[in-house]
Amino acid sequence: EIVMTQSPATLSVSPGERATLSCRASQSVSSNLAWYQQKPGQAPRLLIYGASTRATGIPARFSGSGSGTEFTLTISSLQSEDFAVYYCQQYNNWWTFGQGTRVEIK
Amino acid sequence: VQLVESGGGLVQPGRSLRLSCAASGFTFEDHVMHWVRQAPGKGLEWVSGISWKSGSIGYADSVKGRFSISRDNAKNSLYLQMNSLRVEDTAFYYCARGISYQGPALFDPWGQGTLVTVSS
Helix, strand or coil, rough: CCCEEEECCCECCCCCCCEEEEEEEECCCCCCCCEECCCCCCEEEEEEEEECCCCCCCCCEEEEEECCCEEEECCCCCCCCCCCCEEEEEECCCCCCCCCCEEEEC | CCEEEEECEEEEECCCEEEEEECCCCCCHHHHHHEEEEEECCCCEEEEEECCCCEEEECCCCCCCCEEEEEEEEHHHEEEEEEEHHHHEEEEEEEEEEEEECCCCCEECCCEEEEEECCC
């Protein structure tokens, strides 16, 4: 099983600031890496697939990068609606998720 | 595109429960479908997936031998039969569509989830 490790567990950021979230895979997943956003009481929503492609309707302030085992999700200027938990997922070999990064208001 | 789960509730350890997922807004029979769960306050865990015509099925080791996934394409519905339930199966269970945008398939969208609580 491919283990996905996210860091940090919690990120405190002020509105308008940049947030950088990291995700590491225990073995290469190529570019088969997705990011999901989950708000309280809601289902996860797809943000990024193919490591760097925004899903339909996702604002340009969200960007993804990386390949192989190291990946990053960047939110360029945090809006109030962006405070949530973010999960990375590899879909190269079955499907496994990171434990999540909570982005909270500083 | 909409996925609506139902069938969750409170059940005693060792008992059974059947979850359903009603799909609409897309051609259901063209997509692999999945169940993913999330224990309250915890992360996400893939549970099971089923191919278009049920020819290929997979399970997480944590549920293998106890859970059974199925689908009815005529009814645009996905099911999860959960037997021998354990306290650690307590979670929100989400139905998700498998879709390939580039490369292998991932999950998009997800239903709103149904809560299964296993407790005596």
